[in-house]
């Protein structure tokens with residue numbers, strides 16, 4: 001440990017001399033990122049730390065297991081380091097007399113494909129591209145606010161690779177790039193992508209996209225999608241009435257190795273999709289939606305942030321209870337309102353998405369009988385590392401999807417109570433809008449959200465939200481759909497949103513008929529308790545090899561279900577195989593929305609471009 005006096009001394013030294021971070025990514029193709037962090041120092045005990053709680057991930061997910069080859073030197077002399085026996089992310093050293101700085105060098109090693117899907121679990125580099133979230137390659141003095149630590153970063157890239165980042169460039173010399181000094185907060189908020197196959201697109205003077213891909217062919221985002229994203233920027237600005245970035249960049253990596261995910265930042269987002277995520281029309285339906293979601297986060301999540309997630313450094317625990325606002329209202333405003341208004345998704349596809357969300361939360365979440373929605377947020381850490389099996393019973397990160405219905409419920413209630421004069425558009429402008437600014441964080445609490453809602457339309461919003469979010473509720477707020485003029489129905493026609501979802505995740509979803517979410521090799525990825533498949537004695541983890549005498553395939557499952565006969569399946573678990581009878585004759589079932597005759601169509605009204 002180090003004393004408060006030592007922390008203050010480091011703070012004073014940092015005023016004179018910023019931290020420097022030199023990343024050598026020339027070995028990225030081999031999965032190695034070499035880094036050297038130079039910190040001002042004084043003789044005596046010193047502690048430095050590796051970022052642990054990562055913004056946007058909301059979890060202690062800093063990839064400490066990939067930090068290898070740690071070496072500390074001062075004035076050419078190697079110093080012994082000791083890891084804190086309790087906090088694996090903290091390191092103590094004794095700085096010798098006369099030393100004014102220490103160099104901490106280590107390698108961040110990119111994990112292999114297939115190890116995991118989160119940031120720091122999937123590869124950061126392929127033979128053709130790299131993703132560099134700076135938190136992977138940084139250590140910093142303990143005890144200081146990261147806003148107060150000035151850093152000067154530089155990177156060496158593989159020869160001839162192009163790059164994109166929101167970080168301002170000070171100097172570029174071939175493949176060596178020096179960035180302007182920024183706070184450590186801004187550095188970690190500004191990842192870099194680089195690659196051999198590169199494309200830049202400008203949507204407006206301020207909003208751009210950089211794409212790196214494993215092949216040139218993958219860069220071909222079609223012109224009509226570019227037009228939709230241009231409209232998205234205009235519709236987002238119209239919704240909020242201001243923005244809180246200087247410039248904004250979608251950073252996109254297209255590779256079958258890096259995993260599919262998106263991570264938000266103030267002035268950029270780190271979007272990773274399958275190699276054909278921009279060129280396969282089915283995958284586009286999902287990837288373009290992710291771009292909308294991450295862009296919305298620049299307002300909701302980065303600028304306005306739950307107080308529990310607005311921590312002073314990366315070591316203090318983040319409290320995720322209000323993620324149903326941070327992620328949940330982004331699901332509503334980004335993945336429903338803006339995705340519709342921009343034309344990024346056609347109205348029919350948006351309604352199919354809403355139908356799937358409502359049905360999935362209603363039918364495939366028996367966990368809602370014990371776990372309130374708020375606990376999926378407060379307990380996100382207990383869900384993040386869980387296996388997929390038993391998701392229906394456990395619940396997942398439901399604060400995303402279910403909040404789409406919660407905020408639709410709020411929106412329709414506002415419109416109804418105000419005679420159509422007020423809506424969530426007014427809340428969005430008041431809470432996230434003017435004046436425009438450079439990146440800054442304005443934290444909020446539950447009471448702040450309630451007060452802002454009351455500023456639009458007076459109501460007991462605290463009770464309204466507590467009923468839907470903090471109580472155990474056997475059903476999601478399906479009344480929101482009816483209030484918007486639509487209702488949830490089921491028939492044998494496939495749901496158009498489930499198609500790309502199943503296709504990209506290699507799954508066959510027959511949960512709404514027999515309760516099984518299959519992997520496309522016949523493995524039962526999850527099974528909903530209380531459904532015919534569960535009653536038959538099947539369980540997640542088993543693999544179905546035959547159905548009614550036919551070898552397992554997605555077509556065989558669908559055709560045998562469509563025949564409305566009971567199913568006899570052979571399923572194995574390890575070395576043991578058994579026969580199971582699923583007593584179900586209801587045919588294939590998929591969710592859709594249907595108009596409620598005679599009721600105003602508020603849903604379409606909300607989806608209309610402004």
Ligand SMILES: [Zn+2]
Pocket residue numbers: 264293297327330
């Ligand atoms: Zn999000």
